[in-house]
Amino acid sequence: MKERDELDRCDCNVIHEDVVNAVREKMPSEENLYDLAELFKVFGDTTRVKILWALDEAEMCVCDLAVLLNMTQSAISHQLRVLKQARLVKYRKEGKIVYYSLDDEHIKNIFDQGLIHINEKHWKRGV
Amino acid sequence: MKERDELDRCDCNVIHEDVVNAVREKMPSEENLYDLAELFKVFGDTTRVKILWALDEAEMCVCDLAVLLNMTQSAISHQLRVLKQARLVKYRKEGKIVYYSLDDEHIKNIFDQGLIHINEKHWKRGV
């Protein structure tokens, strides 16, 4: 990212200076906003959304998820790694089988809020 | 995306067949899950998260946002276009100035749920 400071400052900033400064003071830390975006990035993939939704219904092994979503075990495993790193899923080993389950009780809440937006706005695919 | 069907079916699917089928029946439509992921993808960018957070505090013009976030007007404008398409922000024109504001009262709820996860899990940047 480039260093910028006084560029692109326009006249209206003089008028809105108080508002902008007030907002700046209330803004959460750079780190918090970064982490928040990083979390939503994890939710921003169809495969991961499907996995999370499935695991909210039942604990499942990698192979089950692969069959359910009609994808390779490898692809599922890669995505489970992302979900694991984001602390959204946990796992337990039973012999050679690894069972995954949700590690967060707020996932459904976040999904629900998202669906409320979609339904209200009548969001259409591909628009 | 490649067409796959019977590949990668493993022995454990026979044992878990009932569970997998039950989950399959309960799964929301492909379109719904796609839209949900698409919505979260919009939240999955630091710049857009900052813009949304700022607009939750106050209505602002493009130029104000550029100064507040220390970015070019062009970059902000591009992101506002994404937010507009996702029906997350709306705008009103006043002369040559375009004021943007939130178009959804659930954004704060979604953010709050995300922050709960982050704080609970002590999510650390760059891990």
Place this chain on the structure above:
DNA sequence: TATAAATATGAATAATTGTTCAAGTGTTAA
């Protein structure tokens, strides 16, 4: 009308990312 201000947009570039493929663990059973 000409100029400047505020914003929008299109093309280009660099960076990120999801899937595949191939090869690697580790565990169970023959």
Place this chain on the structure above:
DNA sequence: TTAACACTTGAACAATTATTCATATTTATA
């Protein structure tokens, strides 16, 4: 030990994407 199974991992590739730069567009002003 060998073979099969469940899963993981690294590299490669294609696709997507955020920002920049240059160029519109629209409105206000001189």
